[in-house]
Amino acid sequence: RTSFKTFRYYSVSNLMKNPPKILITGGLGQLGVECAKYLRYKYGTENVILSDIIKPSEEIVKDGPYLFVDILDFKGLQKIVVDHRVDWLIHFSALLSAIGEQNVPLAVRVNIEGMHNVIELAKQYKLRVFVPSTIGAFGPDSPRNPTPNITVQRPRTIYGVSKVHAELLGEYYHYKFGLDFRCLRFPGVISSDPPGGGTTDYAIAIFHDILRKGHYQCYLKPETRLPMMHVKDALRALSEFLEVPNDRLNRRVYNVTSMSFTPEELGDAMAKYVDDIRITYQPDSRQEIADSWPQVFDDSEARRDWDWQPEIDLDNLVRLMLKEVKEKIV
Ligand code: AKB
Numbered sequence: 001r002t003s004f005k006t007f008r009y010y011s012v013s014n015l016m017k018n019p020p021k022i023l024i025t026g027g028l029g030q031l032g033v034e035c036a037k038y039l040r041y042k043y044g045t046e047n048v049i050l051s052d053i054i055k056p057s058e059e060i061v062k063d064g065p066y067l068f069v070d071i072l073d074f075k076g077l078q079k080i081v082v083d084h085r086v087d088w089l090i091h092f093s094a095l096l097s098a099i100g101e102q103n104v105p106l107a108v109r110v111n112i113e114g115m116h117n118v119i120e121l122a123k124q125y126k127l128r129v130f131v132p133s134t135i136g137a138f139g140p141d142s143p144r145n146p147t148p149n150i151t152v153q154r155p156r157t158i159y160g161v162s163k164v165h166a167e168l169l170g171e172y173y174h175y176k177f178g179l180d181f182r183c184l185r186f187p188g189v190i191s192s193d194p195p196g197g198g199t200t201d202y203a204i205a206i207f208h209d210i211l212r213k214g215h216y217q218c219y220l221k222p223e224t225r226l227p228m229m230h231v232k233d234a235l236r237a238l239s240e241f242l243e244v245p246n247d248r249l250n251r252r253v254y255n256v257t258s259m260s261f262t263p264e265e266l267g268d269a270m271a272k273y274v275d276d277i278r279i280t281y282q283p284d285s286r287q288e289i290a291d292s293w294p295q296v297f298d299d300s301e302a303r304r305d306w307d308w309q310p311e312i313d314l315d316n317l318v319r320l321m322l323k324e325v326k327e328k329i330v
Helices: 004-017 032-043 058-063 074-083 097-102 104-124 158-177 202-213 231-243 263-271 286-291 300-306 314-329
Strands: 022-025 048-052 066-068 088-091 128-130 180-186 188-190 215-218 226-230 253-255 259-261 278-281
Touching: 004 032, 022 032, 032 048, 032 058, 032 231, 074 104, 088 104, 097 104, 097 158, 097 286, 104 128, 104 158, 104 180, 128 231, 158 180, 158 253, 180 231, 188 202, 188 231, 202 215, 202 263, 202 314, 226 231, 226 314, 231 300, 253 300, 259 263, 259 314, 263 278, 263 314
Parallel strands: 022 048, 022 088, 048 066, 088 128, 128 180, 180 253, 188 226, 215 278
Antiparallel strands: 226 259
């Protein structure tokens, strides 16, 4: 067995010579724009198409290819895959945990019916398909500290249910039809771009509110521990995982994480760099969701099989976020 590093070197240099054509759905959500930047740098601007149903800003249009794609329109999606000779599909479209609870029928359509379209197309055109899953794919019956790769999954949100569905469907298509399905279960991803309706969003909102007003009212209790990761680590995990040769993967779905912290610990880490921080707590319905999720995520299988290694710890995350959010505010 050649070392993993040698393997990665050969597979990555082959990809650079013959870059894949990549389509990103749900591209104007929290991860899409940064993901497109990251992959365009690696594979060339024209090879990464960002798509969504939202009208893009001038800046997004200037950055590279952008297309209208509705994942609920099978034929429309099929046409894009054919016309643009897509090889890899990164399927970000989804309603997150908190917002999904407010509109369950819409979450069923976007998260479950959308996934059906994507997986059928991926099978038909032999695409490599990446679908993010989440700590939200676990529930109150799962072990929470740590939560291993394989364990009980009985989530209590429609978001979690749709992600377990996606994981199982992807694995099934892999074993039945040979589909190159790849899925990472992410913790709360922290970026200066605004997230949309998640339970872990407090860890982003706190930076915006503290820098603007010096005060943040948190909707989770101070001791609520959740796994988290800076967006740079998340995108590197995604990109490295997509490059791993198939025979190196022992599973199609892996846990990945960087750290775990509570709102109180995050506040203390921020207080090293910002004077006069005030955090108050008023838990709402998101507390119940957080209480059913992993506190510490076990990603040892990803570390073992494809060398996953986080780089950004809590102190680095705070420094990066303070810098990035400050730049956005002014
Ligand atoms: C959410 O909070 O819903 C997401 C997630 C952890 O998947 N950020």
